[in-house]
Amino acid sequence: MxxxxxxxxxxxxxxxxxxxxxxxxxxxxxxxxxxxxxxxxxxxxxxxxxxxxxxxxxxxxxLDDAGLRRIQVDDKRIVFGALVRMSDAAAHEEVRRRCPLVAESLVLAASGQIRNMATLGGNVLQRTRCEYFRETSWACNKREPGSGCAAMDGFNRQHAVLGGSDQCIATYHGDFAQALIALDASVVVEGQHGSRKIAFADLHRLPGDTPNIETVLGPADIIVAIEVPLGPWSGRSRYLKIRDRESYAFALASAAVALDMDGGTVRHARIALGGVATVPWRAKKAEEALLGKVLNEGAAHAAAEAAFADARPREHNAFKIPLGKSTLVRALLETRDMKV
Amino acid sequence: MNEAAPAPKENMGAPLPRVDARLKVTGQAPYPADFAAANVAYGVLATSTIARGSIRALHLDRARAVPGVLDIISAGDVGSIDKPKFGNTGASSIGPLHDTKIFHDGQIIALVVADTFEAAEEAAMLIRADYAEETPSASFDSKGAETEAAAGKSPMFKEDVKAGDFDAAFEAAAVKIDQKYSTPTQHHNPIELFSTTAMWQGDQLTVHEPCQNVTGWKVELARQLKIDPANVRIISSYVGGAFGSKGPMTARTAIVALAARRVGRPVRCVVSRMQSFGTQTYRAETRHRIRMGADRNGKISAFGHEGWEVTSRPDPYVVGGTSATGRMYDYGSVLTHVSIVHADRNTPGYMRSPPETPYVYALENAMDEMAVALGMDPVEFRRVNEPKKEPIGGRPFSSRSLLKCYDQAAEAFGWSRRDAAVGSMRDGDWLVGMGCATAIYPSSVAPCAARIRLTDDGQVRVQCGSHEIGTGVRTVAAQMAAERLAVDIDKVSVEMGDSALPPAPVSGGSISTASVCSAVLKAADAVRAKLFAAAVAEGGPLSGSGNEKLDMQDGKVVAAGGKSAAIADVFKSMQVGAIEEYAEFAPKGSTGQALKKLYAGQPEFHGGEEDKDSVKYAFGAEFVEVRINSYTREIRVPRIVGAFAAGRIMNTRTARSQLMGGMIWGISHALHEATEIDQRHARYVNRDLQDYLVPVNADIKKVDVILVPEVDMEVNPAGVKGLGELGNVGTAAAIASAVYHATGKRIRDLPIRIENLLV
The missing domain is CATH 3.30.43.10 (Uridine Diphospho-n-acetylenolpyruvylglucosamine Reductase, domain 2)
Incomplete structure (x- = not known):
């Protein structure tokens, strides 16, 4: 060090x-x-x-601002202070009741010890755990712009099939962010020019030619709050995380799903995918494929196909495409069957 | 079942808690890097980032400029010390600082010594090497990898076993399979990191390092440093996980000792998790081809097992598990062949059941395939092929309780409720599969010495240079002494893990309980003999009683007629305060050199397959249930049952703990663990516990261990078969069997992961 x-x-x-x-x-x-x-x-x-x-x-x-450590819930939204610890947010009764997806995305992440330490603001800005990024002797465009990407033709089982570029295929591993992007959350940022609100969907940048630039934030910007709007979909929502072991592992594929149902028909769907993309990944095409449909296996499969239509595999991560689809199908059906 | 302290059955000792349990769970057990050395300096390694080539230039200026840096040892600075030797005591012949050649990824290129750990670490990160890089060979399929027959290349593997005419029998067989299997690279990853603390007092060197072989290391370290072994002491009081990784000494130990001499201060070097992957040993990847033929009744007539193992360029490390697989069942004919494949990798080394884990995995997965091909129940298939004698040399088994293990495990597991049809068992969205496999481990033993002191207050001190690597050997040594001397276990203290103590063999090969207990038994009996002689001597408290009828009970010497004398009274009559006896145990059939070699740190390893009169193995049967999600295909293991017979069980609690830990590792072997290699660069990719997966608590649900009573006094005087390495053998095959049962997919390459099962 x-x-x-x-x-x-x-x-x-x-x-x-x-x-x-x-x-x-x-x-x-x-x-x-x-x-x-x-x-x-x-x-x-x-x-x-x-x-x-x-x-x-x-x-x-x-920092002395009490709001940074507070969780506020009303009928319209949940507002998390950025210094709230993951474990406190995951255990919050109102959060769990009103929007299970948010609580599940937190409790299925990391380990109890890490969740007790990690803040929500830091969580959404976590950096990739790509093996080639983590170890400084490898070529990595994200860590050292222009040095190359050792993962592209290396061991890339955990790498992204969505949102990659020729420069970088490192996965965004976070779980909470999938809930946030699915739910149209936003972050409140304090910086050199005062306060502003950024849609969560606009926070992260695709790697493109500059994988070292990961967000739209400036170097002195601090996330102070995260706002999650609530709606008819919030209660019927869940996070399904598939991984190599039962706990303390990153997602091989995950799905954040929130549904507003009219009987068996989808009135409104919100879907994000984790473990498969370079940034928090909203699957809008999958959502559109479900609109007005009766949610059965066939409709779920069609949505999953739409979600992964643009997926690009490398040597060891091709399985994430069928796995990602199955994960979404299962998540949709399980969310449909939730007793709300 | 599933009790922490199972009630002892026949030939089993009490489930006493570990004598060091409280120390360990309260953090008071002093591990080697905890030792408070005064004025200690800190060493941090710098390691290579290529796998093959040489160092053209090493840039040390920025590192030297870091405040607090005392010294940097790099290639060419090791002066007069000798290169390491590859063998039982030395991990590799590669002397990383003896020349500028790079043999593998992560090879030590420098040791930085500084006043603080932080300064040493910062400086080590600032070292830059210019390499003349050559294209490395990563593994089996790499260009430039060199394959050779293993037999005779290492003393650990003398020959390819065979019996009968395999070719003819296989040709003629009515039902046959011919399949390939593989196991991945694995690193031990003990939670206690590797470390060396070296301190000199004049010409006396003391090294604190987690170690499974203090006597061997003392001699080998003295050889490298060209000093008298009498001037070297290795201390390793507690070891936080070893699994073979702390058996052979690596090059680091002598380099740190040299650094301590150069800076004139104690030096402590704790190796980072990442650096341990390249600087320590590991289980190399293996490949297998198995051919098996049987008649339609399931009687095997031909068994062929070919194995390939990766090793380093210079060292012929080989495990050669065909000597066990070739003797497992009544095959009729056997043909085996083991090859080693030299690549640009660090030298592999022992890892829990080194030969059996990969080779028995392949055999048992093949047995399951064969049972399917025959349409037989896999347990019945094994019963049909149960041997009277081992097929290679025609020798009997000293004891073999495999079928009892199958019966008891099958009963506890509920095997009869299994519907044999593939994919037939379901629980909602989860496919259910059940499978089984055999565990086997040779019962070996080695020479060992021990000293016991008994004082007039009934206190017993046992000294033995063995090692508490988590197995509970301190506890069972105390139990053996307490039992023979009839004192409460609380009165027994055990000293281990110090080369100044009576020598013991390497704590490997599951020999420790048998070897240590045999030596402790002998020493305790010598103490008894002295007490008895004094008790019945003229003027003794039992004067007149026959010496041969004496025994010890409740801290007393007891005569046949019921007369007894307290230990204190016997001591009074002897006019001494303590009796101390030193015993040397050498297994039956040892050579005349056996004890001399023990002191030289090269004890004769008396293998369970070596005796003329019988072969000696412990056996077990494991049954698992797996659940596989029908959508997403993740694999979970809700329960596993293992029944094991291993001669005398010294302590049912520690035995269960060893076997349970083994089965959990077996689950890991089947589903989780693999060191990934970047094939272009021959470099390890997942060098930490984030990406090197082992099961977490949530993965392990119900693990049942059944201890099957067995008496075998042929194996050694203590009647003990080692079981530390038994539990993890076969587990992976049982899981592969269960996965097949659930899905119809036969997975032959470990680990079995989601991607293997996606439709």
Whole structure:
């Protein structure tokens, strides 16, 4: 690990100032000399591995704004403060009752120890665990722009089949983000120019030619809140995560599903896919395929086909296409059958 | 069933809790890297990022500039120390700093020593190497990999076993299969990281390192450092998981000792999880071809087993499990052949049941296929082929309780409720499958020494240079001493894990309980003999009683007539405060050199397949149920039952724990574990516990262990067959069998994963 300085500002303005002080033009936040730290479950790991080498750590845990640690639920929305720990959000009675998808996406992620530490704001900004990104001796365009992509023709069983580019096929591994993008959530951001709201669907960037630029955030931007609108689909929602072992593993494929049903017919569907794409992945074509349809196996399969129509496999991850489809089919049928 | 402390049956010892249980769960057991060394400096390794070639230049300037850096040892700096040797004690012949050649990914290229761990780590990350890179061979199918016959290349594998005319019998067989199987690369990944702490006091060197062979290491480390073994002490009081990985000494130990001498301070080097993949040993990938022929009644007439194993360029590491598979059933004819394939990889090494895990997996998966081909119940198929004698040398088994194991496990599992039709059992959206397989492990033993001291207050101290690697050997050694000397276990203390103690063999090959208990038994009996002689001597408390009729009960010497004398009274008559006896045990049939070799750190390993009069194995039968989701095909194991017979069971609690842990590892072997290799670069890709998957608690539901009573006094004086490596043999085949039963898909390449089962 490289030496770094550490500070613990007491309010958001001071935190923004501490980071903007070191921010450099054209350097994306992930490579900025100043890094915000929440739970540290991702950043501290990458610092130890030499993947992240910040000069300054700006610790957000001392921020005095109580809203950062609060969960507010009313009939229209859930608002999570960004410093709420994953475990607290997952265990929140109202969250579990009103929108099971959100709670399930959290409780099926990581391990109990990590969920106790990790913050929701940090969670959505977690970086890929691509093996070739994690270890600094491999070529990686995301870690070292222009160095190449060792995963493209290497061992790529866990890599993305959707949203990849010639430069990068690293999977976005998060689970919570799939719930957020499916539910049309947004994030509230504080930065050098004040406060703004960003649709969650606009937060992450496809890798394209610049896989090192992962979000639309600037180096001094802090996510302070996450807003999840509630609607007729919220109660009938779930997260299905398929993985190599029962717990403490990233998704090989996952599906976030919320349905508004009129009897057996789909009035409105919201679908996102995890473990298969480079960014949080909304499956709009699958949603459209279900509109007004009676949700049976056939309709579910048709939606799954639509979801993966553009999938591009590499040598070891082709199985994610049939697996991703089956996962979505199963998730749709199980969500349909929920007793709400 | 499934009790932590099963009630002992015939020939089984009490389920006493481990003597070090409290220390371990409260974090007070001192592991080697916990030892508080004064003024310690920290060593961090730098390792190669190519697998084949040489170092053209090593750039150390930036590393040296890090404040706190004391020294950097790199190629050419190892001065006069000798290169490691490949063998039972040495992991590899590669001396990573003896020249600039790179033999494998992750090879040590430098050791940085600094005042703090952080400075050493930072400096190690700043080292840059310019390589002259050559295209490496990663594995079996790589260009440049060199295949050779294994027999005779290593003392561990002398010959390809065979019997009868395989070709003719296979040709003539009514029903036959000819299939290929494979097992992946695996790394042990003990939770305790590898570490070395070396400290000099004048010319005396003490090394704290997790180790399964303190005596062997003492001698080998002294050889490399060119010093007298009497000046070297290896201490390894507790080991946080070993599984074979801490058996052979790696090159790091001597390099850290050298660094400590150079900086004039103790040096501690803890190897990171990632670096352990390249600097330690591992289980290499294997391939198998099995040909089997039988008549229509299921009687096997021909068994052919060919195996291929990867090893490093310079070292002929081989496991050669055909010596066990070739003797498993009544085959009629046997033909085997093992090859090793040299690639640009680090040298593999022992990993829990090194030969049996991969080879018996292949055999047992083939047995299940054959049973299907014959339309027979797989248990019945094994019953039909149960041998009276082993087919290679025609020797009897010293004991063989395999069918009893099958009967008891099948009963507990509910095998009779299995519908044999493939895909016939379902529970909602889940396909249910049931399968079974045989476990086998040779019952070996080795020379061992032990010292026992009994004091007049009834306290017993047992000293033996064996190793507590989590098996419970401290506890069973204490039980053996307590039983012979008739004292409460609380009065027995056991010292182990120190080369200054009486020498014991490597804690590998499941020999420790048998070897250590045989030596402790001998030492305890010598103490008894002294007490008895004194008790009946003139002036002794039992003067006049016959010596030959004495026994010990409840801390007393007891005569046949019921007269007894407290230990303290016997001591009083002897006018001594302590009796101390040193015993050397050598197995029946040992050579005249056996004890000399024990002290030289090269004990004769008396293998269960070596005796003329009989072969000696422990057996077990494992039954599993799998559930596979009909949509998404993930595989789960809700329950597993294993029944095992292994001679005398010293302690039903620790035995169950070993067997349960083995079966859990077997589940891991079947469904989870694999070290992935980037075939272009011959480099390991998933070098951490995030991507190197092992089961988590949520994966392990119901694990039942049945201990089947068995008496076998032919194996060794203690009557003990080792069982530490028995439980994980066969499990993967049982799971493959269950997966076939659920889905109709025969998976022959491990691990079995979702992608193998997607429609």
């Amino acid at each position: 490289r030496p770094f300085t550490y500070e613990r500002p007491v309010n958001v303005q001071a935190a923004v100032a501490a980071a903007s002080h070191l921010a450099k033009p054209l350097v994306p936040p992930t490579q900025s000399p100043a890094q915000f730290i929440g739970g540290g479950t991702n950043l501290a790991d990458y610092m130890k591995l030499g993947v992240a080498q910040p000069e300054r750590l700006v610790d957000l845990n001392g």
